[in-house]
Amino acid sequence: MKHSCQNCSKPIPLTKVFCSKDCKEAFFQKIAISIPKPFVKRLYFFCSEEEKEKEIFNFAKRHNWNKKIVKEKIEEAYNLYYECA
Ligand SMILES: [Zn+2]
Structure with missing residues (x-):
């Protein structure tokens, strides 16, 4: 499986979970809202x-x-x- 941003599915380095701060925020807001x-x-x-x-x-x-x-x-x-x- 390719490693990709949890929010927008853009390929990112293995050490990261999200490609950007915005994506991280968006991901957690989606859960919280x-x-x-x-x-x-x-x-x-x-x-x-x-x-x-x-x-x-x-x-x-x-x-x-x-x-x-x-x-x-x-x-x-x-x-x-x-x-x-
Ligand atoms: Zn992203």
Whole structure:
């Protein structure tokens, strides 16, 4: 197996786990971030696109999380809760 960054899968030296500090942060944020189901429901069923953006922004800001990662997690959560149900 090739040794690669735990976050983005870029090949890296054996002594490293992540290719960059950003990747390390992103990886641990992805684990730490949890998206409440009612929040996902509200975003997808009761918000306009504009409201959705705003809600996600506030949510990320409140927890001091990266908005891009929060968005990914929300999409993941939505797929998990509503698409595959
Ligand atoms: Zn990486």
